[in-house]
Amino acid sequence: MKRIYFQAGPTTLPKEVMQQAKEEWDDFLGTGLNIMEHSHRGSEYEGIHNQAKTRMKRLLDIPDTHEVLFLQGGASLQFAMIPMNLIQSGKTAKYILTGSWSEKAYKEAQKIGSCEAVVTGKDSEYRALPEMNYVSSENDAYLHITSNNTIYGTQWPDLHAFKHPNLVADMSSDIMSRPLSIKDYGLIYAGAQKNLGPSGVTAVIIRKDLLQENKSVPSILSYCVHAKNNSLYNTPPVYSIYLLNLVLGWIEKSGGVVEMEKRNHNKAQVIYDAIDQSNGFYNGYATPESRSNMNITFTLESDALEKQFIKESEENGIYGLKGHRSVGGFRASIYNAVPQESCDSLAQFMKHFQEKYGK
């Protein structure tokens, strides 16, 4: 039986990407080597590296005011690098808390500099995004947000709500899923393993005036050093960037981020419909106005029924639905590479399951 997957990340990559990588496995551009066996200073890898950067710029319409970096260490390393590089003396970083990941980002920043949580959705158990009533202050180093909250299944519908001179956004779980207005951001970061490629590389988009040299920051943790070296200060994760480049090529061929947004909306809709039309058999975790088009979270009324759901879904070739332990229930992660048919199959399975076990 053909399996379909909905895991939260690392997750499936587009079939076309995996096919091309397989074809180039033994012999990249006639060299007799895989690209990962090439020096990162050689022309073969250089071509990939710069193409990935160009594609990022083109897909997100990144203006010349901003630089694109490819780093290691995931979003977790960004939780440390951002305050190390961007909190100047006398300034305070502000954090909006909308889930576990923004809490983590805030907790790590507290170890490094002055910071403060200014808006929180914790009262609603992160089911709803908080009211966005924060007004920026001159004293702010930056304002940090998480655009999509994988664990709770919420996503800011309109990022234009955040007006801040130095807006910093963790977009690990929804970058490239919709168009962005890059000029509104000081810094955007995203671990690749959801919408950009395999794990092992992190994309950073940073406004150039924030690339301040600070000799007390270790070189490997300095945005300025990475920018000066075109992300080749140290050996990059060659193969992860190679695959990221293929994924970006696939997004371009598919019609770009406008098309991704349309597809993701349609994919999410069929699953939310299955929830909303179930008369309370399925309970969506996130409130409707805060719902994510990337991670769909829902529960059933009893543990026994939830166990049965997982069991029967796997018997039907559907994998990766178990929810995060802090929410329970189920989570269907439907990143860019998950096709409409997978979402249709899940919605259909949900209806059959309800017919069998619903009252």
Place this chain on the structure above:
Amino acid sequence: MKRIYFQAGPTTLPKEVMQQAKEEWDDFLGTGLNIMEHSHRGSEYEGIHNQAKTRMKRLLDIPDTHEVLFLQGGASLQFAMIPMNLIQSGKTAKYILTGSWSEKAYKEAQKIGSCEAVVTGKDSEYRALPEMNYVSSENDAYLHITSNNTIYGTQWPDLHAFKHPNLVADMSSDIMSRPLSIKDYGLIYAGAQKNLGPSGVTAVIIRKDLLQENKSVPSILSYCVHAKNNSLYNTPPVYSIYLLNLVLGWIEKSGGVVEMEKRNHNKAQVIYDAIDQSNGFYNGYATPESRSNMNITFTLESDALEKQFIKESEENGIYGLKGHRSVGGFRASIYNAVPQESCDSLAQFMKHFQEKYGK
């Protein structure tokens, strides 16, 4: 024409490893996915992760006093993490300088805590390893060495010379090339892209008493946090660790590090013989007693001849010989995965080239 490669890293992987990865590309253990598409919390990846750790322990005979970690960020991130985690208040870290990489490690440590260079080989332009006359002091946080110097082509022949309670060694370019006495080390680190696998993962072996919790260190930069989470604190570089695990399996099947040492010695010997028997046509950069079995550095008497050498070597299918800009000339990097036949071919080419252009 079949090409052979001698680049300094990332470099070629064993053919058997690349073949197995290709076979498992589409369908890892019957899941219909590549291992990189699996969640890092799933049983498929967990099996790989723990097998890699077990193989590291078995191959290097790592006692229970030491922990094995798989991190991101390369040796360059270790240059920062080591002083952040290991320099306690009132202590000074000591560095032995034997080339550009130990200089970089020292420079980064100076940003973080008290440290001092105690022995240097700079006077010899790093052609020779310095005399090892340093006696440890109670005040030392640790003593840092670089076991093999890729750029200059030197390698400490006997690591037992370093007696220090907290010996820290950068083994990025010679780990798994020879047996080690792990109990003699506080910490060993190695970027994977020379002897362990592709770029994107760094192995760390750390004595457990050095895993001190320090709440001021960001979680992602804390050895203690990574050890407590079995290197799964954040999403690991799944595919790099998968390939590292295959490389370790290949070393085991080949006869382990004792066999690697024998092979590397024999491989190096044929090239050093071509240098030594050339009557000064080829000049070895490193002094004979400091020579590396991983990186063989040599020059020719004129720029014109060196250009001709590169040109004709490539015409003969031999790639990756250009030396680092700080030394010039040539560097043949012959890490574990480079076969004896490649070294024989290079030595033969060197002899033919000398017959053609020598006086």
